[in-house]
Amino acid sequence: MKFNAKMKDIKNYEAGKPIELVVREFGIEPKDIIKLASNENPYGCSSRVSEAVSKIVTKMSLYPDDSMMDLKSGISKRFEVKDENVIIGSGSDQVIEFLIHAKADENSKILMNSITFAMYEIYAKHVGAEILRTTSQSHDLDEFYEIYKKEKPAIIFICTPNNPTGDAIDSQKLFDFLSKIDSNTLVVVDGAYMEYAILKDAKKEVKPKELIEMFENVIYLGTFSKAYGLGGMRVGYGLARTDIIKELYKIRPPFNVTTLSLEAAKVALSDEEFVKNSIVANFSEMKRYEEFVNEQKIDIIDSYTNFVTLCLNPSQNSSQIAGLLLKKGMIVRDLSSYNMNAIRVTVGTKEQNTRFFELIQEIL
Incomplete structure:
Protein backbone atom coordinates (compact mmCIF):
# COMPACT_ATOMS: atom_id res chain seq x y z
CA MET A 1 0.00 0.00 0.00
CA GLU A 40 5.42 14.17 35.09
CA ASN A 41 4.72 15.83 38.44
CA PRO A 42 5.84 13.20 40.99
CA TYR A 43 3.42 14.67 43.54
CA GLY A 44 0.40 13.94 41.35
CA CYS A 45 -2.26 16.59 40.99
CA SER A 46 -4.23 18.78 43.38
CA SER A 47 -6.70 16.89 45.58
CA ARG A 48 -9.29 19.43 44.43
CA VAL A 49 -8.90 18.11 40.89
CA SER A 50 -9.44 14.48 41.90
CA GLU A 51 -12.56 15.39 43.84
CA ALA A 52 -14.00 17.54 41.04
CA VAL A 53 -13.42 14.92 38.35
CA SER A 54 -14.95 12.14 40.45
CA LYS A 55 -18.17 14.15 40.69
CA ILE A 56 -18.71 14.39 36.93
CA VAL A 57 -17.84 10.88 35.74
CA THR A 58 -21.52 10.36 34.91
CA LYS A 59 -21.12 12.94 32.13
CA MET A 60 -18.75 10.74 30.14
CA SER A 61 -21.56 9.67 27.80
CA LEU A 62 -22.07 13.28 26.71
CA TYR A 63 -19.90 15.34 24.40
CA PRO A 64 -17.88 18.06 26.17
CA ASP A 65 -18.69 21.76 26.03
CA ASP A 66 -17.02 22.58 22.75
CA SER A 67 -16.81 26.28 23.60
CA MET A 68 -14.56 25.35 26.55
CA MET A 69 -15.73 28.62 28.03
CA ASP A 70 -15.03 27.86 31.71
CA LEU A 71 -11.41 26.85 31.08
CA LYS A 72 -10.83 29.63 28.56
CA SER A 73 -12.10 32.14 31.09
CA GLY A 74 -9.79 30.74 33.77
CA ILE A 75 -6.75 30.89 31.47
CA SER A 76 -7.55 34.39 30.24
CA LYS A 77 -7.91 35.66 33.81
CA ARG A 78 -4.67 34.01 34.87
CA PHE A 79 -2.70 35.67 32.09
CA GLU A 80 -4.76 38.89 31.86
CA VAL A 81 -5.73 38.37 28.22
CA LYS A 82 -9.11 38.03 26.50
CA ASP A 83 -10.97 34.78 25.91
CA GLU A 84 -10.53 35.38 22.17
CA ASN A 85 -6.76 35.15 22.65
CA VAL A 86 -6.98 31.53 23.82
CA ILE A 87 -7.09 28.20 21.99
CA ILE A 88 -7.09 24.90 23.88
CA GLY A 89 -5.68 21.64 22.57
CA SER A 90 -5.25 18.02 23.56
CA GLY A 91 -1.84 18.84 24.96
CA SER A 92 0.15 21.82 23.72
CA ASP A 93 1.58 19.59 21.00
CA GLN A 94 -1.83 19.57 19.31
CA VAL A 95 -1.67 23.36 19.15
CA ILE A 96 1.77 22.96 17.53
CA GLU A 97 0.16 20.74 14.91
CA PHE A 98 -2.56 23.34 14.30
CA LEU A 99 -0.16 26.21 13.77
CA ILE A 100 2.20 24.32 11.47
CA HIS A 101 -0.69 23.21 9.25
CA ALA A 102 -2.11 26.74 9.29
CA LYS A 103 1.15 28.51 8.41
CA ALA A 104 3.49 26.15 6.55
CA ASP A 105 3.56 23.94 3.46
CA GLU A 106 6.14 22.15 1.28
CA ASN A 107 7.58 25.50 0.19
CA SER A 108 8.14 26.71 3.76
CA LYS A 109 11.15 26.67 6.06
CA ILE A 110 10.88 26.13 9.82
CA LEU A 111 13.69 27.13 12.18
CA MET A 112 14.38 25.47 15.52
CA ASN A 113 17.22 24.80 17.94
CA SER A 114 19.69 21.99 17.28
CA ILE A 115 18.36 20.07 20.31
CA THR A 116 14.74 20.71 21.22
CA PHE A 117 11.26 19.18 21.46
CA ALA A 118 11.01 16.48 18.78
CA MET A 119 7.41 17.21 17.79
CA TYR A 120 8.39 20.47 16.07
CA GLU A 121 10.26 18.48 13.44
CA ILE A 122 7.68 15.71 13.18
CA TYR A 123 4.80 18.10 12.52
CA ALA A 124 6.96 20.13 10.13
CA LYS A 125 7.55 16.99 8.10
CA HIS A 126 3.79 16.39 7.91
CA VAL A 127 3.55 19.35 5.53
CA GLY A 128 6.87 18.74 3.80
CA ALA A 129 8.52 21.89 5.15
CA GLU A 130 12.29 22.31 5.14
CA ILE A 131 13.77 22.13 8.64
CA LEU A 132 16.50 24.55 9.67
CA ARG A 133 18.50 24.00 12.85
CA THR A 134 21.08 25.98 14.76
CA THR A 135 24.44 24.42 15.58
CA SER A 136 24.60 25.47 19.23
CA GLN A 137 23.13 23.27 21.96
CA SER A 138 21.54 26.13 23.88
CA HIS A 139 19.31 28.74 22.25
CA ASP A 140 21.85 31.13 20.74
CA LEU A 141 19.54 33.91 19.56
CA ASP A 142 22.32 35.59 17.59
CA GLU A 143 22.67 32.41 15.55
CA PHE A 144 18.89 32.20 15.21
CA TYR A 145 18.86 35.73 13.82
CA GLU A 146 21.65 35.08 11.32
CA ILE A 147 19.79 32.02 9.98
CA TYR A 148 16.53 33.98 9.94
CA LYS A 149 18.05 36.82 7.88
CA LYS A 150 19.44 34.38 5.33
CA GLU A 151 16.59 31.84 5.08
CA LYS A 152 13.42 33.80 5.99
CA PRO A 153 11.60 30.89 7.64
CA ALA A 154 7.81 30.82 7.92
CA ILE A 155 7.97 29.67 11.56
CA ILE A 156 10.56 29.95 14.33
CA PHE A 157 10.33 27.74 17.43
CA ILE A 158 11.78 29.01 20.70
CA CYS A 159 11.46 26.53 23.57
CA THR A 160 12.21 28.15 26.93
CA PRO A 161 12.93 26.40 29.18
CA ASN A 162 14.14 23.96 26.58
CA ASN A 163 13.22 20.29 26.46
CA PRO A 164 15.26 18.04 26.72
CA THR A 165 18.17 20.15 28.04
CA GLY A 166 16.45 22.33 30.66
CA ASP A 167 18.21 25.65 29.92
CA ALA A 168 16.22 28.89 29.63
CA ILE A 169 16.54 32.31 27.96
CA ASP A 170 16.48 35.68 29.74
CA SER A 171 13.18 37.26 28.73
CA GLN A 172 14.81 40.57 27.79
CA LYS A 173 17.09 38.81 25.30
CA LEU A 174 14.06 37.03 23.86
CA PHE A 175 12.11 40.28 23.47
CA ASP A 176 15.09 41.94 21.81
CA PHE A 177 15.22 39.07 19.34
CA LEU A 178 11.49 39.18 18.63
CA SER A 179 11.64 42.89 17.88
CA LYS A 180 13.89 42.15 14.88
CA ILE A 181 11.63 39.52 13.29
CA ASP A 182 9.33 40.40 10.40
CA SER A 183 5.62 40.30 11.21
CA ASN A 184 4.97 37.63 8.57
CA THR A 185 7.17 35.10 10.38
CA LEU A 186 5.29 33.22 13.08
CA VAL A 187 7.34 32.82 16.25
CA VAL A 188 6.29 30.10 18.69
CA VAL A 189 7.42 30.58 22.29
CA ASP A 190 6.93 27.22 23.99
CA GLY A 191 6.67 27.74 27.76
CA ALA A 192 5.68 24.23 28.83
CA TYR A 193 8.02 24.48 31.83
CA MET A 194 7.67 28.21 32.47
CA GLU A 195 6.10 27.78 35.92
CA TYR A 196 9.36 26.22 37.09
CA ALA A 197 11.60 28.84 35.50
CA ILE A 198 9.68 31.72 37.09
CA LEU A 199 10.26 30.41 40.60
CA LYS A 200 13.98 29.81 40.03
CA ASP A 201 14.86 33.05 38.22
CA ALA A 202 12.50 35.97 37.56
CA LYS A 203 14.68 37.04 34.60
CA LYS A 204 13.51 33.94 32.71
CA GLU A 205 9.80 34.76 33.01
CA VAL A 206 8.03 35.32 29.70
CA LYS A 207 4.65 36.96 30.21
CA PRO A 208 2.12 36.05 27.50
CA LYS A 209 0.27 39.34 27.91
CA GLU A 210 3.42 41.30 27.03
CA LEU A 211 4.08 39.04 24.04
CA ILE A 212 0.59 39.54 22.66
CA GLU A 213 0.59 43.30 23.21
CA MET A 214 4.04 43.86 21.70
CA PHE A 215 4.16 41.32 18.86
CA GLU A 216 1.42 40.46 16.38
CA ASN A 217 3.30 37.42 15.08
CA VAL A 218 3.99 35.50 18.32
CA ILE A 219 2.08 32.68 19.99
CA TYR A 220 2.81 31.44 23.51
CA LEU A 221 2.24 27.79 24.41
CA GLY A 222 1.54 26.39 27.87
CA THR A 223 0.44 23.06 29.33
CA PHE A 224 -1.23 21.45 32.32
CA SER A 225 0.92 18.31 31.94
CA LYS A 226 3.88 19.42 34.04
CA ALA A 227 3.53 21.68 37.09
CA TYR A 228 -0.23 21.06 37.33
CA GLY A 229 0.22 17.27 37.30
CA LEU A 230 -2.30 16.51 34.55
CA GLY A 231 -0.16 14.65 32.03
CA GLY A 232 -2.80 11.93 31.69
CA MET A 233 -5.53 14.47 30.95
CA ARG A 234 -3.78 16.02 27.92
CA VAL A 235 -4.61 19.73 28.10
CA GLY A 236 -2.52 22.51 26.57
CA TYR A 237 -3.18 26.00 25.26
CA GLY A 238 -1.97 28.72 22.95
CA LEU A 239 -2.18 32.47 23.59
CA ALA A 240 -1.94 34.93 20.70
CA ARG A 241 -3.69 37.79 18.95
CA THR A 242 -7.15 37.02 17.64
CA ASP A 243 -6.18 36.81 13.97
CA ILE A 244 -3.80 33.93 14.74
CA ILE A 245 -6.31 32.18 17.00
CA LYS A 246 -9.04 32.43 14.35
CA GLU A 247 -6.83 30.68 11.79
CA LEU A 248 -6.02 27.88 14.21
CA TYR A 249 -9.71 27.33 14.91
CA LYS A 250 -10.20 26.46 11.23
CA ILE A 251 -8.09 23.36 11.87
CA ARG A 252 -9.22 22.43 15.38
CA PRO A 253 -11.54 19.39 15.33
CA PRO A 254 -14.73 19.50 17.41
CA PHE A 255 -14.61 18.16 20.97
CA ASN A 256 -10.82 17.86 20.91
CA VAL A 257 -10.56 18.01 24.72
CA THR A 258 -12.62 15.69 26.93
CA THR A 259 -15.16 16.68 29.57
CA LEU A 260 -13.04 15.27 32.39
CA SER A 261 -9.91 16.98 31.10
CA LEU A 262 -11.62 20.37 30.87
CA GLU A 263 -12.89 20.05 34.43
CA ALA A 264 -9.51 18.92 35.73
CA ALA A 265 -7.65 21.82 34.12
CA LYS A 266 -10.22 24.37 35.26
CA VAL A 267 -9.96 23.25 38.90
CA ALA A 268 -6.16 22.88 38.73
CA LEU A 269 -5.89 26.57 37.89
CA SER A 270 -7.59 27.44 41.17
CA ASP A 271 -5.06 25.63 43.38
CA GLU A 272 -1.98 27.80 43.14
Whole structure:
Protein backbone atom coordinates (compact mmCIF):
# COMPACT_ATOMS: atom_id res chain seq x y z
CA MET A 1 0.00 0.00 0.00
CA LYS A 2 1.27 3.47 -0.88
CA PHE A 3 1.17 6.29 1.64
CA ASN A 4 1.87 10.00 1.49
CA ALA A 5 5.49 10.39 0.36
CA LYS A 6 6.07 12.93 3.12
CA MET A 7 5.74 10.12 5.66
CA LYS A 8 8.96 8.37 4.60
CA ASP A 9 11.35 10.50 6.64
CA ILE A 10 9.19 10.76 9.77
CA LYS A 11 10.39 8.85 12.83
CA ASN A 12 8.00 7.97 15.63
CA TYR A 13 8.16 10.20 18.69
CA GLU A 14 10.03 8.35 21.43
CA ALA A 15 7.88 8.69 24.53
CA GLY A 16 9.02 7.61 27.97
CA LYS A 17 8.58 3.85 28.40
CA PRO A 18 5.35 3.15 30.31
CA ILE A 19 5.40 1.25 33.60
CA GLU A 20 3.07 -1.42 32.17
CA LEU A 21 5.57 -2.29 29.43
CA VAL A 22 8.43 -2.65 31.92
CA VAL A 23 6.26 -5.00 33.99
CA ARG A 24 5.67 -7.21 30.93
CA GLU A 25 9.27 -7.12 29.64
CA PHE A 26 11.19 -7.67 32.87
CA GLY A 27 8.65 -9.21 35.24
CA ILE A 28 9.16 -6.49 37.82
CA GLU A 29 6.32 -5.73 40.22
CA PRO A 30 4.66 -2.36 39.48
CA LYS A 31 5.36 -1.20 43.03
CA ASP A 32 9.09 -1.69 42.41
CA ILE A 33 9.18 0.47 39.26
CA ILE A 34 10.03 4.18 39.35
CA LYS A 35 9.34 6.25 36.25
CA LEU A 36 11.54 9.33 35.91
CA ALA A 37 11.40 9.60 32.13
CA SER A 38 8.46 11.80 31.11
CA ASN A 39 8.72 14.86 33.38
CA GLU A 40 5.42 14.17 35.09
CA ASN A 41 4.72 15.83 38.44
CA PRO A 42 5.84 13.20 40.99
CA TYR A 43 3.42 14.67 43.54
CA GLY A 44 0.40 13.94 41.35
CA CYS A 45 -2.26 16.59 40.99
CA SER A 46 -4.23 18.78 43.38
CA SER A 47 -6.70 16.89 45.58
CA ARG A 48 -9.29 19.43 44.43
CA VAL A 49 -8.90 18.11 40.89
CA SER A 50 -9.44 14.48 41.90
CA GLU A 51 -12.56 15.39 43.84
CA ALA A 52 -14.00 17.54 41.04
CA VAL A 53 -13.42 14.92 38.35
CA SER A 54 -14.95 12.14 40.45
CA LYS A 55 -18.17 14.15 40.69
CA ILE A 56 -18.71 14.39 36.93
CA VAL A 57 -17.84 10.88 35.74
CA THR A 58 -21.52 10.36 34.91
CA LYS A 59 -21.12 12.94 32.13
CA MET A 60 -18.75 10.74 30.14
CA SER A 61 -21.56 9.67 27.80
CA LEU A 62 -22.07 13.28 26.71
CA TYR A 63 -19.90 15.34 24.40
CA PRO A 64 -17.88 18.06 26.17
CA ASP A 65 -18.69 21.76 26.03
CA ASP A 66 -17.02 22.58 22.75
CA SER A 67 -16.81 26.28 23.60
CA MET A 68 -14.56 25.35 26.55
CA MET A 69 -15.73 28.62 28.03
CA ASP A 70 -15.03 27.86 31.71
CA LEU A 71 -11.41 26.85 31.08
CA LYS A 72 -10.83 29.63 28.56
CA SER A 73 -12.10 32.14 31.09
CA GLY A 74 -9.79 30.74 33.77
CA ILE A 75 -6.75 30.89 31.47
CA SER A 76 -7.55 34.39 30.24
CA LYS A 77 -7.91 35.66 33.81
CA ARG A 78 -4.67 34.01 34.87
CA PHE A 79 -2.70 35.67 32.09
CA GLU A 80 -4.76 38.89 31.86
CA VAL A 81 -5.73 38.37 28.22
CA LYS A 82 -9.11 38.03 26.50
CA ASP A 83 -10.97 34.78 25.91
CA GLU A 84 -10.53 35.38 22.17
CA ASN A 85 -6.76 35.15 22.65
CA VAL A 86 -6.98 31.53 23.82
CA ILE A 87 -7.09 28.20 21.99
CA ILE A 88 -7.09 24.90 23.88
CA GLY A 89 -5.68 21.64 22.57
CA SER A 90 -5.25 18.02 23.56
CA GLY A 91 -1.84 18.84 24.96
CA SER A 92 0.15 21.82 23.72
CA ASP A 93 1.58 19.59 21.00
CA GLN A 94 -1.83 19.57 19.31
CA VAL A 95 -1.67 23.36 19.15
CA ILE A 96 1.77 22.96 17.53
CA GLU A 97 0.16 20.74 14.91
CA PHE A 98 -2.56 23.34 14.30
CA LEU A 99 -0.16 26.21 13.77
CA ILE A 100 2.20 24.32 11.47
CA HIS A 101 -0.69 23.21 9.25
CA ALA A 102 -2.11 26.74 9.29
CA LYS A 103 1.15 28.51 8.41
CA ALA A 104 3.49 26.15 6.55
CA ASP A 105 3.56 23.94 3.46
CA GLU A 106 6.14 22.15 1.28
CA ASN A 107 7.58 25.50 0.19
CA SER A 108 8.14 26.71 3.76
CA LYS A 109 11.15 26.67 6.06
CA ILE A 110 10.88 26.13 9.82
CA LEU A 111 13.69 27.13 12.18
CA MET A 112 14.38 25.47 15.52
CA ASN A 113 17.22 24.80 17.94
CA SER A 114 19.69 21.99 17.28
CA ILE A 115 18.36 20.07 20.31
CA THR A 116 14.74 20.71 21.22
CA PHE A 117 11.26 19.18 21.46
CA ALA A 118 11.01 16.48 18.78
CA MET A 119 7.41 17.21 17.79
CA TYR A 120 8.39 20.47 16.07
CA GLU A 121 10.26 18.48 13.44
CA ILE A 122 7.68 15.71 13.18
CA TYR A 123 4.80 18.10 12.52
CA ALA A 124 6.96 20.13 10.13
CA LYS A 125 7.55 16.99 8.10
CA HIS A 126 3.79 16.39 7.91
CA VAL A 127 3.55 19.35 5.53
CA GLY A 128 6.87 18.74 3.80
CA ALA A 129 8.52 21.89 5.15
CA GLU A 130 12.29 22.31 5.14
CA ILE A 131 13.77 22.13 8.64
CA LEU A 132 16.50 24.55 9.67
CA ARG A 133 18.50 24.00 12.85
CA THR A 134 21.08 25.98 14.76
CA THR A 135 24.44 24.42 15.58
CA SER A 136 24.60 25.47 19.23
CA GLN A 137 23.13 23.27 21.96
CA SER A 138 21.54 26.13 23.88
CA HIS A 139 19.31 28.74 22.25
CA ASP A 140 21.85 31.13 20.74
CA LEU A 141 19.54 33.91 19.56
CA ASP A 142 22.32 35.59 17.59
CA GLU A 143 22.67 32.41 15.55
CA PHE A 144 18.89 32.20 15.21
CA TYR A 145 18.86 35.73 13.82
CA GLU A 146 21.65 35.08 11.32
CA ILE A 147 19.79 32.02 9.98
CA TYR A 148 16.53 33.98 9.94
CA LYS A 149 18.05 36.82 7.88
CA LYS A 150 19.44 34.38 5.33
CA GLU A 151 16.59 31.84 5.08
CA LYS A 152 13.42 33.80 5.99
CA PRO A 153 11.60 30.89 7.64
CA ALA A 154 7.81 30.82 7.92
CA ILE A 155 7.97 29.67 11.56
CA ILE A 156 10.56 29.95 14.33
CA PHE A 157 10.33 27.74 17.43
CA ILE A 158 11.78 29.01 20.70
CA CYS A 159 11.46 26.53 23.57
CA THR A 160 12.21 28.15 26.93
CA PRO A 161 12.93 26.40 29.18
CA ASN A 162 14.14 23.96 26.58
CA ASN A 163 13.22 20.29 26.46
CA PRO A 164 15.26 18.04 26.72
CA THR A 165 18.17 20.15 28.04
CA GLY A 166 16.45 22.33 30.66
CA ASP A 167 18.21 25.65 29.92
CA ALA A 168 16.22 28.89 29.63
CA ILE A 169 16.54 32.31 27.96
CA ASP A 170 16.48 35.68 29.74
CA SER A 171 13.18 37.26 28.73
CA GLN A 172 14.81 40.57 27.79
CA LYS A 173 17.09 38.81 25.30
CA LEU A 174 14.06 37.03 23.86
CA PHE A 175 12.11 40.28 23.47
CA ASP A 176 15.09 41.94 21.81
CA PHE A 177 15.22 39.07 19.34
CA LEU A 178 11.49 39.18 18.63
CA SER A 179 11.64 42.89 17.88
CA LYS A 180 13.89 42.15 14.88
CA ILE A 181 11.63 39.52 13.29
CA ASP A 182 9.33 40.40 10.40
CA SER A 183 5.62 40.30 11.21
CA ASN A 184 4.97 37.63 8.57
CA THR A 185 7.17 35.10 10.38
CA LEU A 186 5.29 33.22 13.08
CA VAL A 187 7.34 32.82 16.25
CA VAL A 188 6.29 30.10 18.69
CA VAL A 189 7.42 30.58 22.29
CA ASP A 190 6.93 27.22 23.99
CA GLY A 191 6.67 27.74 27.76
CA ALA A 192 5.68 24.23 28.83
CA TYR A 193 8.02 24.48 31.83
CA MET A 194 7.67 28.21 32.47
CA GLU A 195 6.10 27.78 35.92
CA TYR A 196 9.36 26.22 37.09
CA ALA A 197 11.60 28.84 35.50
CA ILE A 198 9.68 31.72 37.09
CA LEU A 199 10.26 30.41 40.60
CA LYS A 200 13.98 29.81 40.03
CA ASP A 201 14.86 33.05 38.22
CA ALA A 202 12.50 35.97 37.56
CA LYS A 203 14.68 37.04 34.60
CA LYS A 204 13.51 33.94 32.71
CA GLU A 205 9.80 34.76 33.01
CA VAL A 206 8.03 35.32 29.70
CA LYS A 207 4.65 36.96 30.21
CA PRO A 208 2.12 36.05 27.50
CA LYS A 209 0.27 39.34 27.91
CA GLU A 210 3.42 41.30 27.03
CA LEU A 211 4.08 39.04 24.04
CA ILE A 212 0.59 39.54 22.66
CA GLU A 213 0.59 43.30 23.21
CA MET A 214 4.04 43.86 21.70
CA PHE A 215 4.16 41.32 18.86
CA GLU A 216 1.42 40.46 16.38
CA ASN A 217 3.30 37.42 15.08
CA VAL A 218 3.99 35.50 18.32
CA ILE A 219 2.08 32.68 19.99
CA TYR A 220 2.81 31.44 23.51
CA LEU A 221 2.24 27.79 24.41
CA GLY A 222 1.54 26.39 27.87
CA THR A 223 0.44 23.06 29.33
CA PHE A 224 -1.23 21.45 32.32
CA SER A 225 0.92 18.31 31.94
CA LYS A 226 3.88 19.42 34.04
CA ALA A 227 3.53 21.68 37.09
CA TYR A 228 -0.23 21.06 37.33
CA GLY A 229 0.22 17.27 37.30
CA LEU A 230 -2.30 16.51 34.55
CA GLY A 231 -0.16 14.65 32.03
CA GLY A 232 -2.80 11.93 31.69
CA MET A 233 -5.53 14.47 30.95
CA ARG A 234 -3.78 16.02 27.92
CA VAL A 235 -4.61 19.73 28.10
CA GLY A 236 -2.52 22.51 26.57
CA TYR A 237 -3.18 26.00 25.26
CA GLY A 238 -1.97 28.72 22.95
CA LEU A 239 -2.18 32.47 23.59
CA ALA A 240 -1.94 34.93 20.70
CA ARG A 241 -3.69 37.79 18.95
CA THR A 242 -7.15 37.02 17.64
CA ASP A 243 -6.18 36.81 13.97
CA ILE A 244 -3.80 33.93 14.74
CA ILE A 245 -6.31 32.18 17.00
CA LYS A 246 -9.04 32.43 14.35
CA GLU A 247 -6.83 30.68 11.79
CA LEU A 248 -6.02 27.88 14.21
CA TYR A 249 -9.71 27.33 14.91
CA LYS A 250 -10.20 26.46 11.23
CA ILE A 251 -8.09 23.36 11.87
CA ARG A 252 -9.22 22.43 15.38
CA PRO A 253 -11.54 19.39 15.33
CA PRO A 254 -14.73 19.50 17.41
CA PHE A 255 -14.61 18.16 20.97
CA ASN A 256 -10.82 17.86 20.91
CA VAL A 257 -10.56 18.01 24.72
CA THR A 258 -12.62 15.69 26.93
CA THR A 259 -15.16 16.68 29.57
CA LEU A 260 -13.04 15.27 32.39
CA SER A 261 -9.91 16.98 31.10
CA LEU A 262 -11.62 20.37 30.87
CA GLU A 263 -12.89 20.05 34.43
CA ALA A 264 -9.51 18.92 35.73
CA ALA A 265 -7.65 21.82 34.12
CA LYS A 266 -10.22 24.37 35.26
CA VAL A 267 -9.96 23.25 38.90
CA ALA A 268 -6.16 22.88 38.73
CA LEU A 269 -5.89 26.57 37.89
CA SER A 270 -7.59 27.44 41.17
CA ASP A 271 -5.06 25.63 43.38
CA GLU A 272 -1.98 27.80 43.14
CA GLU A 273 -0.67 26.54 46.47
CA PHE A 274 -0.36 22.97 45.19
CA VAL A 275 1.58 24.12 42.14
CA LYS A 276 3.92 26.32 44.17
CA ASN A 277 4.60 23.59 46.74
CA SER A 278 5.38 21.10 43.95
CA ILE A 279 7.85 23.49 42.35
CA VAL A 280 9.55 24.37 45.64
CA ALA A 281 9.97 20.67 46.40
CA ASN A 282 11.31 20.12 42.87
CA PHE A 283 14.16 22.58 43.23
CA SER A 284 14.94 21.41 46.75
CA GLU A 285 15.46 17.89 45.39
CA MET A 286 17.32 19.20 42.35
CA LYS A 287 20.07 20.40 44.68
CA ARG A 288 20.67 16.77 45.61
CA TYR A 289 21.27 15.96 41.94
CA GLU A 290 23.73 18.82 41.65
CA GLU A 291 25.64 17.54 44.68
CA PHE A 292 25.57 13.97 43.38
CA VAL A 293 26.97 14.76 39.93
CA ASN A 294 29.76 16.81 41.49
CA GLU A 295 30.77 13.74 43.49
CA GLN A 296 30.54 11.52 40.42
CA LYS A 297 32.28 14.05 38.15
CA ILE A 298 29.38 14.12 35.68
CA ASP A 299 28.37 17.30 33.87
CA ILE A 300 24.86 18.63 34.43
CA ILE A 301 23.02 21.32 32.45
CA ASP A 302 21.67 24.10 34.65
CA SER A 303 17.96 23.31 34.65
CA TYR A 304 14.93 25.59 35.00
CA THR A 305 12.49 22.68 34.74
CA ASN A 306 11.42 19.58 36.65
CA PHE A 307 14.15 17.44 35.12
CA VAL A 308 17.93 17.31 34.92
CA THR A 309 20.09 16.35 31.96
CA LEU A 310 23.20 14.41 32.94
CA CYS A 311 25.94 14.58 30.30
CA LEU A 312 28.02 11.44 30.67
CA ASN A 313 31.73 10.94 30.23
CA PRO A 314 33.03 9.49 26.93
CA SER A 315 33.73 6.19 28.69
CA GLN A 316 30.07 5.94 29.70
CA ASN A 317 27.31 5.05 27.23
CA SER A 318 23.90 6.63 27.80
CA SER A 319 21.97 3.86 26.04
CA GLN A 320 23.73 1.15 28.00
CA ILE A 321 23.27 2.95 31.32
CA ALA A 322 19.59 3.66 30.64
CA GLY A 323 19.12 0.00 29.72
CA LEU A 324 20.77 -1.23 32.92
CA LEU A 325 18.64 1.14 34.99
CA LEU A 326 15.54 -0.13 33.21
CA LYS A 327 16.30 -3.73 34.15
CA LYS A 328 16.39 -2.58 37.78
CA GLY A 329 13.00 -0.90 37.47
CA MET A 330 14.24 2.68 37.01
CA ILE A 331 12.90 4.37 33.86
CA VAL A 332 14.88 7.39 32.59
CA ARG A 333 15.18 8.99 29.15
CA ASP A 334 18.16 8.09 26.99
CA LEU A 335 19.05 11.11 24.82
CA SER A 336 21.19 9.30 22.26
CA SER A 337 18.45 9.94 19.68
CA TYR A 338 19.32 13.65 20.06
CA ASN A 339 22.99 12.81 19.39
CA MET A 340 23.75 13.40 23.06
CA ASN A 341 25.59 10.99 25.34
CA ALA A 342 23.24 11.92 28.14
CA ILE A 343 20.25 10.83 30.17
CA ARG A 344 17.33 13.02 31.17
CA VAL A 345 15.94 12.33 34.63
CA THR A 346 12.72 13.73 36.04
CA VAL A 347 13.29 15.12 39.53
CA GLY A 348 11.11 12.81 41.61
CA THR A 349 10.19 12.59 45.26
CA LYS A 350 12.91 12.28 47.89
CA GLU A 351 12.51 8.50 47.99
CA GLN A 352 12.54 8.14 44.20
CA ASN A 353 15.65 10.28 43.86
CA THR A 354 17.46 8.39 46.60
CA ARG A 355 16.79 5.15 44.75
CA PHE A 356 18.08 6.67 41.50
CA PHE A 357 21.33 7.73 43.21
CA GLU A 358 21.79 4.22 44.61
CA LEU A 359 21.24 2.51 41.27
CA ILE A 360 23.26 4.87 39.08
CA GLN A 361 26.16 4.71 41.52
CA GLU A 362 26.15 0.92 41.35
CA ILE A 363 26.18 1.05 37.53
CA LEU A 364 28.86 3.72 37.24
